[in-house]
Amino acid sequence: MVFEKIAALLAEKLECEVSTITMETKFADLGIDSLDVMELLMSLEEELGTEIEMGDNKVETVADLVKMIESKQN
Numbered sequence: 001m002v003f004e005k006i007a008a009l010l011a012e013k014l015e016c017e018v019s020t021i022t023m024e025t026k027f028a029d030l031g032i033d034s035l036d037v038m039e040l041l042m043s044l045e046e047e048l049g050t051e052i053e054m055g056d057n058k059v060e061t062v063a064d065l066v067k068m069i070e071s072k073q074n
């Protein structure tokens with residue numbers, strides 16, 4: 001569920017097909033910088049109804065972001 005929401009938001013932002021985004025997709029390869037990742041997190045917080053702190057986490061791939069969010073939800 002978390003991955004699907006992230007993929008949908010990324011596809012909308014990048015105007016690409018959701019199917020092009022995988023767990024291994026690197027944000028740098030999509031041309032997304034850390035500011036874009038923070039904007040993505042804010043959108044996800046609203047959609048998921050949970051607060052997400054980046055902290056010292058390095059978020060380089062979609063999988064990194066999914067793991068971080070899922071750890072906050074448990």
